[in-house]
Amino acid sequence: MSVIDPFDDTYFMKRAMQEAEAAYEKGEIPIGAIIVIKNQIIARSHNLTETLNDVTAHAEMQAITAAANYLGGKYLIDCTLYVTIEPCQMCAGALFWSQISNIVYGARDEQRGCISMNTQLHPKTIMKGGVMADEASQLLKHFFIEKRNLN
Amino acid sequence: MSVIDPFDDTYFMKRAMQEAEAAYEKGEIPIGAIIVIKNQIIARSHNLTETLNDVTAHAEMQAITAAANYLGGKYLIDCTLYVTIEPCQMCAGALFWSQISNIVYGARDEQRGCISMNTQLHPKTIMKGGVMADEASQLLKHFFIEKRNLN
Numbered sequence A, B: 001m002s003v004i005d006p007f008d009d010t011y012f013m014k015r016a017m018q019e020a021e022a023a024y025e026k027g028e029i030p031i032g033a034i035i036v037i038k039n040q041i042i043a044r045s046h047n048l049t050e051t052l053n054d055v056t057a058h059a060e061m062q063a064i065t066a067a068a069n070y071l072g073g074k075y076l077i078d079c080t081l082y083v084t085i086e087p088c089q090m091c092a093g094a095l096f097w098s099q100i101s102n103i104v105y106g107a108r109d110e111q112r113g114c115i116s117m118n119t120q121l122h123p124k125t126i127m128k129g130g131v132m133a134d135e136a137s138q139l140l141k142h143f144f145i146e147k148r149n150l151n
Helices: A009-025 A059-071 A089-098 A133-150 B009-025 B059-071 B089-098 B133-150
Strands: A032-037 A040-046 A079-085 A102-107 A126-128 B032-037 B040-046 B079-085 B102-107 B126-128
Touching: A009 A032, A009 A040, A009 A059, A009 A079, A009 A102, A009 A133, A032 A059, A040 A059, A059 A079, A059 A089, A079 A089, A079 A133, A089 B089, A102 A133, B009 B032, B009 B040, B009 B059, B009 B079, B009 B102, B009 B133, B032 B059, B040 B059, B059 B079, B059 B089, B079 B089, B079 B133, B102 B133
Parallel strands: A079 A102, A102 A126, B079 B102, B102 B126
Antiparallel strands: A032 A040, A032 A079, B032 B040, B032 B079
């Protein structure tokens, strides 16, 4: 008999996607993130660069700050970040300092993502991608098509 | 007759050094930053990662947010960031998104700075270093020597 783990990557990425959808509703580039420790969500956030007029207000940056507040310490050891789109070099740079254990992203960002930009992750960090990639990139595509039609 | 410009790089870097000294007094890694537009200082900040328990609280990150708040827009066109130590990949990544016109740093960070880490700056951004480099690196060295002696 096989036991299904309800707390798999898809379970948590769905929560990050809900955050991305909340960003979409606000007219923000729809990217969402959550941070999890021992199957518990300790931070949830979405991109707010337009609302806050602040290029640093990416979903991941807010999630890192919120998770550190929750934990009462600045290192995110044993934590996993779920983010709908591959982090940029700013966010990957912040994740480097946080020493986070795991990063799981949805879709690649071929142009501005940390992989293409060669941003260095912390040696203790394991990153993997492709979880709900289609949903994440579809939402982003819809956003930009809609934005183009409005202008 | 030559006219001396009182608002040169050293003038502004001295203000950034004052911020670094404020960080030192708080037991923070002593790095300070200011952002200037048309010879006017619109943001001043220093590293607060220990005080805020937050790896994202580098001097530059706070300065970017403060300057954008002041300007009422997220792009730092025509602005110059003065920072006592070369920015890391997180801060350089944030500066990329801000499209800031100029970055002037004091001392190099050979190990974790954006030059060694190959972080990409915005094509519109010009970066130069070496302004009050000795003062900036001396303050940093003093901090780490003192910290080592206390432990």
